[in-house]
Amino acid sequence: MSREIRLASRPSGWPVPENFELAEVESPPPGEGEIGVRNLFMSVDPYMRGRMNDAESYTPPFRIGAPLDGGAVGEVVVSRSPDLAPGDIVTHGYGWREYAVLDAGQARKVEEIPGVPLSAYLGALGMTGLTAYVGLLDIAHFKKGEAVFVSGAAGSVGSLVGQIARLKGASRVVGSAGSPEKVAYLIHDLGFDAAFDYRDGRIREQLAEAAPDGIDVYFDNVGGDQLQAAIDELRMYGRVAMCGAISVYNATEPVPGPNNLFLAVGKRLTLRGFIVSDHQARLPDMIAELGAWLREGRLVSMETVVDGLENAPRAFIDMLRGANTGKMLVRLAR
């Protein structure tokens, strides 16, 4: 017997607990080439909100009545594949359930790093880390000596973007977050040069004060007003990595775009959207670099952990509202 979270109904605007249902299911035994995995942690991510709509996107929408899915890390307990053995730790895409049966080819075995918790493979050493790494280096083409601004900077991806930029020699790292506590965390714990609370308003003024010489790179997790402010502050040949737009995910009406986008012409700006799944080939590079920094204690991998599958919908909703610092995870077993 296992438990899973299903989509009960599609949210209109902000999701509510009633959009989800917890179900008990009997798991089938793994077939030839399959494995059975006891999930230890699952990830809740902003992009999942888009999949709850009945709309074509870069990933297919979740189906009503079916279990949700997403990143998870777990321990193989049954294997009918020569490639994996019981006791192996794997990451895979069948989260939102306590026990998963999947094709062994869909799982990636984790090479454990001493001193690094398994949950990191959903965060700094997983898709979250790869998103930060690829977005900053391959999409925004950050170079040593440049100034970087990242929104959602206390979140899972943003907290890594700022740290990677700092460790790679940024001239200035600026972040925005949604509370004074998070702003203090960015500066005192993660080594940001400056940070501000976007809920205070005056976003453009706050950004201009935080980065008085302008910025070269904006890593955009939120869209909206912060993207507009960044376009104002970007220097010549600046780049925007468009990673997500959490500020509009729950909007029920179209949200106006930046009213200064035409500045991209004279400033020769590049705005580029990306999806991490296109960039799996960079995973080994990312794990090598970030893994070394983690071991050496130079990179902080912050997590907000909620216990129990039954609390996963609440963790997801809270994450969308910014309740987390660092990566939001649900612990499914110890």
Added chain:
Amino acid sequence: MSREIRLASRPSGWPVPENFELAEVESPPPGEGEIGVRNLFMSVDPYMRGRMNDAESYTPPFRIGAPLDGGAVGEVVVSRSPDLAPGDIVTHGYGWREYAVLDAGQARKVEEIPGVPLSAYLGALGMTGLTAYVGLLDIAHFKKGEAVFVSGAAGSVGSLVGQIARLKGASRVVGSAGSPEKVAYLIHDLGFDAAFDYRDGRIREQLAEAAPDGIDVYFDNVGGDQLQAAIDELRMYGRVAMCGAISVYNATEPVPGPNNLFLAVGKRLTLRGFIVSDHQARLPDMIAELGAWLREGRLVSMETVVDGLENAPRAFIDMLRGANTGKMLVRLAR
């Protein structure tokens, strides 16, 4: 004695004739290393509107009471430089006047192509052609077999973008323009596969009908609603070359940006602004390719020509309102 057009006052919103004044001036004799040029044609371009504001931009603002400047082609009549001789035809940046004195290093000697009029060196074989060429090929990375949409398609740059795309093997070339006559011109004279009148409204629907399988490249001359429609219709990995935003140049209030910009994430779109002056190194390639097409009659270089310096302000204002088909020029001498 020569005549020149000066900026009398800065326009607020749409420019009016009173913002300009015609003045008679006595030209100084060329000094050492300088040349005197009798201008034959001058260019009026959308970007000049931005320079009439008292605002920092990628080019410095025009000064009140001083002559305007911009692209011109003329004949050297006096030379105190070993590099140029009387009778040479040159392009340079001292338009808006009948006679110009400038450093010989600021002029570029034109290699005349038989059968190609000198005015083409302000259009297809000048900065206009380079803008179209670089924007389509180097900024938007157009490749054979892709579908292209260009706004302002009956204008100077747009009419070349569509033709270059067709000549380089686009699967489909779609243009928008501001009248039924221009739409017919795009299809019947320039070989566009489809075109529509943006003044009819329903821009997104018209674009979707004109490009039922979507577009890979959008060459943006106008911004506003057409950029928003293009973002909707762009396919995965689509690119936008942001060349200008004539729809907002005369706005006195901020104009909302595209409300669907977040689609750039899931569709992995790239939006990139550019200024042609960064890409002078590509001029020889452009002249070789477009020059050959012009000689062979495969490329149409359409012009709307107004006679007389005194009519240059009106030509500029009319161009901003879309009165021209192809390149808008002012003939200053025969």
